[in-house]
Amino acid sequence: MRAVQVSELSGPEAVQVVDLPEPRAEHMLTPGEGVLVQVAAAGVSFPEVLQTRGLYQLKPDLPFVPGAEVAGTVIEAPAGSGLQLGQRVAAFTVLGGMAERAVAPAYLTFALPDELDFAEGASLILNYHTVYFALKLRGRLKGGERVLVHGAAGGVGTAALQVAKALGAQTIAVVSSDEKELIARQAGADEVLRADGPWREQALQLSGGGVDVVLDPVGGERFTDSLRSLRESGRAVVVGFTAGSIPEVKVNRLLLRNIEVVGAGWGAYVMGHPGRNRKIGEAIATMIAQGFVKPIVGARFPLDRAVEALKTIDERRALGKVVLDVAQAGR
Numbered sequence: 001m002r003a004v005q006v007s008e009l010s011g012p013e014a015v016q017v018v019d020l021p022e023p024r025a026e027h028m029l030t031p032g033e034g035v036l037v038q039v040a041a042a043g044v045s046f047p048e049v050l051q052t053r054g055l056y057q058l059k060p061d062l063p064f065v066p067g068a069e070v071a072g073t074v075i076e077a078p079a080g081s082g083l084q085l086g087q088r089v090a091a092f093t094v095l096g097g098m099a100e101r102a103v104a105p106a107y108l109t110f111a112l113p114d115e116l117d118f119a120e121g122a123s124l125i126l127n128y129h130t131v132y133f134a135l136k137l138r139g140r141l142k143g144g145e146r147v148l149v150h151g152a153a154g155g156v157g158t159a160a161l162q163v164a165k166a167l168g169a170q171t172i173a174v175v176s177s178d179e180k181e182l183i184a185r186q187a188g189a190d191e192v193l194r195a196d197g198p199w200r201e202q203a204l205q206l207s208g209g210g211v212d213v214v215l216d217p218v219g220g221e222r223f224t225d226s227l228r229s230l231r232e233s234g235r236a237v238v239v240g241f242t243a244g245s246i247p248e249v250k251v252n253r254l255l256l257r258n259i260e261v262v263g264a265g266w267g268a269y270v271m272g273h274p275g276r277n278r279k280i281g282e283a284i285a286t287m288i289a290q291g292f293v294k295p296i297v298g299a300r301f302p303l304d305r306a307v308e309a310l311k312t313i314d315e316r317r318a319l320g321k322v323v324l325d326v327a328q329a330g331r
């Protein structure tokens with residue numbers, strides 16, 4: 001089968017498409033029984049760019065096939081998994097997704113609702129499950145509250161805007177360009193501010209003294225201003241560091257206005273916990289049925305142009321989710 005392969009850690013340019021043996025369930029990195037999926041679309045995300053340089057927390061032996069998530073149809077499923085042959089699914093593979101066939105643990109494989117096509121399905125698990133976990137379970141976001149989302153036109157950002165709306169919150173998006181402002185508005189942002197402008201002062205004004213939650217996949221120098229834009233008892237939820245540097249917090253800021261900094265590591269929370277996955281999957285399925293969740297797919301590339309897909313993210317050009325069409329485009 002054809003698959004994307006990382007054989008050296010020198011960045012997206014060195015990634016190749018090669019012929020490899022078929023994957024098997026026992027090759028899964030996570031425990032649990034495996035589902036073999038005929039991949040229609042594979043999601044591409046920031047962590048995969050980091051993996052091409054050996055800079056992500058997960059450091060597989062070389063060579064490896066990247067690809068954390070796919071959408072496609074079931075070829076083989078363990079008895080008792082509730083999955084049928086030919087069923088449309090979205091699956092979290094951890095690795096190995098950028099290939100014609102991939103295996104995922106049964107507990108990380110979800111029925112793909114009719115409302116979503118395969119490209120949207122390949123955009124679902126990593127970002128939407130993460131932001132549900134980050135906003136609702138870690139940030140305790142409630143209806144009527146206000147959330148500020150950094151990197152709001154990216155994969156995590158657009159997902160956060162939609163899930164926040166589903167939770168009944170008001171949203172303020174922070175983005176770096178006009179093009180990204182349009183995407184944030186498409187994802188349902190109530191207000192959009194510019195990362196290179198006075199966003200902190202504007203957020204304080206728009207929220208009447210501070211937002212309840214900041215969702216931060218960006219990190220870097222703006223983190224202190226994120227804390228300053230929280231209201232009393234506000235929560236800053238740390239999701240990632242696309243700006244490249246990990247911020248440090250002077251903890252006196254936390255007690256001055258009784259604010260919190262909380263981490264949200266979705267993988268660590270759900271790996272090996274089918275019950276937790278199922279609950280988050282059910283919540284997202286409800287949000288899809290209610291019309292709140294519909295992933296925004298910005299760029300699509302065929303499998304053999306995986307380098308371009310990774311570079312789109314690496315060069316900060318991604319709008320919504322980047323997807324590889326592995327089989328012919330369709331539902």
Ligand SMILES: NC(=O)c1ccc[n+]([C@@H]2O[C@H](COP(=O)([O-])OP(=O)(O)OC[C@H]3O[C@@H](n4cnc5c(N)ncnc54)[C@H](OP(=O)(O)O)[C@@H]3O)[C@@H](O)[C@H]2O)c1
Nearest residue numbers: 046151154155156175176217239240241242243264265266
């Ligand atoms: N904690 C978890 O469980 C979890 C799960 C999934 C992903 N993540 C992390 O979440 C982060 C976002 O992932 P993603 O797939 O949403 O990425 P993405 O689609 O590329 O979006 C990231 C956004 O970060 C902003 N950004 C600011 N400075 C940047 C820079 N120097 N280079 C690139 N982007 C920059 C960009 O927005 P502007 O240009 O508008 O500023 C961009 O839209 C990553 O760090 C990823 O590892 C964490």
